[in-house]
Amino acid sequence: MTCFEHLCNALLFEVFDYLSFNEIVKGFLGLKERFNQAIRNYPALIDVSKTSENILREKGPFQCRTLTMHNDASEEFIYNIGSYINFRSLRAIDFQYINRYSALSILNELPMERLESIEMSRLSGDGHVGSILQRIWSLIAVAGRNQLEYLNVQLGLVCEDEAQLLSDLPSVKRATLTDVSDSELFMFCCRASNLCSLVVSATYFTSNIDMSDLKLFQLTHLSLAIQKRSSAKSLHQFLSKCSNLTDLELRYWYSRVDHEMLDCERWQSLIEQHLQRLSHLSIRILRYISIEPDTYYEDRFEKSEFWSEKEPLFQIKVKLLL
Template identity: 25%
Template sequence: MKRTKVQYNNLVQNSTSNKKQKFEDQITVINLNKYLFEDLANEILYEIFEYLDPYDIYKGFYNLSKRFQNLTINSNFLTKINISIISKLNFEDYYQNIVIPNQHRIKLLRLTNSFMVDIIFSPPRTILNFDHLEILILDKVQIRYFTKVFRYLIKLPKLHSLTISLIGYNQSLDVIFSNIFHLQKLKYCKIEYEIKHLEDKSVQLYFTHRDFSPIECLIINGRFPFHRFSNLLWHLPQLQHLSINCLVQFDDYVKQEKLPHIELKYLKYVSLQFEFVYFNEFEKIIKEFFYHVQILRLTTHFDEECLNAKRWEELIISHMPYLRIFDINHNDYIENNNFTYHHLINQFNSSFWMKKKWFFTHQHDWAQCLDSGIFYSTEPYRRKDYEFHWEIDEQNCSYKQDVNFNSVQHLSIHSRQITNIYLNYFSNVTQLTIKHYFKTSDDSIITTLNRMIPLVQLTELAIESYNFPFDEIIKLLRFTPNLYVLKLDLLSMKEIKSNFIEQSENFQYVSKINKIKNLIIREGCSLNQIQLIVNLFPQLEYLKTSMNRKEINQIIRYLLSKTNNKTQHLFFLCISKTPKICLKELNILIKSENLLNDYFMKFINRDLYVWW
């Protein structure tokens, strides 16, 4: 499992501490002797390259001189091509000078939008030129293109790792998984897809008895039908690591297919999130497949049996004897009037749990309500995400306890009111989601947040509240100078006088210091709001929002105007919730008024994408 457990981030991570120390020593010598950069030895330059993305190496060094051009071309770093979100012009330059000449050398290839995939793999058989490719990462690929590419992926002799996210709704999961299972050298697979909730019943997923896969690590981010779960496991005899973020039981109960017994003797790690899957059904899966599991991570909802400590104890002793880590997160409402949430969770204080050193705590998600809450594992808390719900005071619940949350990178605040007495500190959070415009006991929202997380280190912020005042958002942005991604609901902007806002000190300051390049707005924007946004975020590269149908042409004309310096960095636009006729109308507008010289445009599931 050495190679399959190595995630992409590990493949491009910085050098070891010894290399770093050596590199720092060399830089010290360089500073003391005041060398010119051009005088540095090739070995030192190659060590510098280790700290840079291949595209940054190309942009920074390729055109400096013939020597640097040769260094760039001949370096091993070009075997790992990680193409982030860049403009069409920059991509095509990189593609011509680096990707095409090195097709036969490339071992890792990551493409971050469907337009890039169209260019590099057009026609699809072009992928055969990448005959040394081992790791392929494709973001936002259409399902129809996915099937065309797969017939050639099968022929790549060294491909062992595939990560793919599909855009558009995909109801035929059997097409996806049958293709993946035909990759007979695949060890690692991560797939993301979306199906319509209202059409869950029509999801098609069938496995044949020939569809055995050598996959050792499988990560599924998408709604997967529970009635096909045992079938999936049966076809993965080498599986070691499994993660599914939405295992769902559809309305129409479908009986699990009866299959011959198979022992998954390599399966050590399982992480599952349930939707309408009940413990009685999941228990059967545990008994049949999880005997060798060492780490079990579950996220469950609204099934009291998941908090039956005695039942878990018997199940673990008899059917998961090797279990080392039991990590559960359960959200529930207790219907029995004779019990509170505490009655159930106190069952997990017996000697069995103490001996295993498995400890738990909880929080309440409704004010003054002791019969609902979230129960989760601690000592330590291992998850990278955490939902903050604490809505109850100490008089009603004295069970609150301090927990070490050093593992948490994404904090989601669901509370409508936060008192300083219950604040935990999340020292390593880089992503923050705010669900409501919450009240604080006596301090400002910013002061309260700064007591919970180091605001200055945030790189991604999502505000999903309809009533979060826009001037409060601007104040918050003043204290988050390292944000790269911002997601907003902007209904609160409707009553704003933009001239008044723009003249404020906070607006002027934020517009100068913020680094936001990626902005997603869930609600529609008017031309005035778009102008306000552009003035506030002059570094913007990617914008996704819906638009007033009558103002689309005006907004596009404004955003693409060649005299508008404030949109000079913008190169990717997604107009959501728009009719398909806009594809034709915008093409005509752009060409007739010469707004762009070179661009791509496509329409997918009511979203219109433009890249230039």
């Protein structure tokens, strides 16, 4: 019978895949030198937020394929992180609630050209925010020119200063952008023209921006939530650039300023002319009951032959709020 310690690394790594990095370290590190070597060579998912810095500092360096940080580590650990963690196998990072300077310091140590997934949100810190974020975005752009497929970033990483995007981001296929303006979204989409799936939380959608350079021929899935004001002209112009959309989810606030946002004939025209491949549509409209309380715009969609034929794959719901 083969002893567990005599298993080859490939089989040991399959066992480790079922365990967290903490469980691997607590269960096997220090038992035998055979296990110690296997653990240090195993490309682990290391969550610095849940792993003792002392273990990484004293027992490392450890191989890492995914680096997670959901709070700041000590300044000394950040400065010397490359001595405690081997990033040769790194493919993904997830940073939340850490200082911008810490994020930048770590990114400078990483093989950005090998990253396939980057998630970064709720970064903190004062000082020269624009300068720090510009340097962070420049490093993200390195990944976007190589193997990066998924990008999830929050406001500040996509900035209005177009010089921050040093080149196109051809490798990005899926992206999630949070708290971005419409101009930031347009700029990003012009650079990431191979997007297949996009999830966006936009602060507003009203800018009258030239979209002639915007081409999103690969985009098939779009989820767009607009937090404040929106313009039918701006929104429809953007959607007209997504000719291969199959799934569209919209959520926005209604304002009496722009009745066209609830114009069922205009939506029908947009779909028939520019979104002919659309197979699933979900529109959620929020409006206060005090705004035109006796008007029920969803009735217009229900009475339309076009929209009746599309149900239940096309759904338009208006939610009234007090």
